[in-house]
Amino acid sequence: MKQHVALALIAASLAGGAAAQIKPEDAIKFRQSGYGFMAWNVQRIKANVEGKFDKEEVVKAANAIQAIANSGMGSLYLPGTDKGTGWEASRAKPEIWTEKEKLGKAAMAFNKEANEMAKVAATGNLDAVKEQLGKLSGTCKSCHDDFKAKK
Amino acid sequence: MKQHVALALIAASLAGGAAAQIKPEDAIKFRQSGYGFMAWNVQRIKANVEGKFDKEEVVKAANAIQAIANSGMGSLYLPGTDKGTGWEASRAKPEIWTEKEKLGKAAMAFNKEANEMAKVAATGNLDAVKEQLGKLSGTCKSCHDDFKAKK
Numbered sequence: 001m002k003q004h005v006a007l008a009l010i011a012a013s014l015a016g017g018a019a020a021q022i023k024p025e026d027a028i029k030f031r032q033s034g035y036g037f038m039a040w041n042v043q044r045i046k047a048n049v050e051g052k053f054d055k056e057e058v059v060k061a062a063n064a065i066q067a068i069a070n071s072g073m074g075s076l077y078l079p080g081t082d083k084g085t086g087w088e089a090s091r092a093k094p095e096i097w098t099e100k101e102k103l104g105k106a107a108m109a110f111n112k113e114a115n116e117m118a119k120v121a122a123t124g125n126l127d128a129v130k131e132q133l134g135k136l137s138g139t140c141k142s143c144h145d146d147f148k149a150k151k
Numbered sequence: 152m153k154q155h156v157a158l159a160l161i162a163a164s165l166a167g168g169a170a171a172q173i174k175p176e177d178a179i180k181f182r183q184s185g186y187g188f189m190a191w192n193v194q195r196i197k198a199n200v201e202g203k204f205d206k207e208e209v210v211k212a213a214n215a216i217q218a219i220a221n222s223g224m225g226s227l228y229l230p231g232t233d234k235g236t237g238w239e240a241s242r243a244k245p246e247i248w249t250e251k252e253k254l255g256k257a258a259m260a261f262n263k264e265a266n267e268m269a270k271v272a273a274t275g276n277l278d279a280v281k282e283q284l285g286k287l288s289g290t291c292k293s294c295h296d297d298f299k300a301k302k
Binding site: 021022026029030032033034035036037039040041043047057060061063064066067068070071072076087088 | 172173177180181183184185186187188190191192194198208211212214215217218219221222223227238239
């Protein structure tokens with residue numbers, strides 16, 4: 001029995017790694033920061049598509065979204081962060097911790113479209129950027145509908 | 152005279168572009184989000200350097216810092232955002248708007264080290280990552296000392 005407990009502790013420690021040292025309120029704040037910064041960048045790609053198109057700005061915005069999407073934010077959904085306050089009270093729904101498969105699919109769909117957005121932005125093709133922004137925004141909305149509580 | 156006014160209005164409109172449509176409180180929130188997300192990533196590079204070194208995690212963190220550093224956050228320091236509340240009350244010092252040359256140098260130094268951090272992370276060399284993290288953190292601290300009010 002003792003050995004089992006020790007092994008479980010080691011496994012938990014390895015799985016948690018550096019993330020385990022983060023305070024719950026900080027983890028929530030970091031999550032909200034990542035989504036908040038992506039919101040700015042989605043918003044400015046939209047502004048470029050609807051107004052004067054500045055390829056360089058779209059590339060910068062798309063690269064930021066891509067890097068944040070691929071940064072491994074999943075590790076910020078630590079045990080004990082289902083409720084709590086970062087910059088504001090967390091709106092994470094309980095389903096994040098209970099519907100892992102559905103969440104995984106949503107995260108993969110978002111990452112795919114974020115990676116594609118960066119590729120499309122680099123081409124500087126307005127129509128393609130517009131179309132890809134629609135696909136990307138669709139994955140944001142879908143995940144928010146399922147996993148983020150409304151204000 | 153009328154022509155001058157018209158030209159000035161056009162110039163202001165072009166300079167502002169998409170950024171001009173952002174509400175001051177949103178601009179402050181987006182800035183705080185960018186810095187908040189970078190803080191997480193600097194923190195986890197530090198944790199990797201001091202504990203178990205996971206090259207992939209360091210690469211993800213360094214790429215996020217790099218993309219945010221190069222995203223053009225300067226455009227979020229709009230007129231009217233010298234005071235105000237985003238996620239929290241802005242701690243931007245007035246010097247951001249009065250000491251442009253010094254600020255520009257600080258921003259360029261930070262970008263340089265953030266770009267270098269991403270390169271160094273890709274090598275997976277622990278000692279080099281440790282050294283580069285020191286240089287990067289130095290540019291963060293220096294800019295905070297000059298341009299960010301203490302809590």
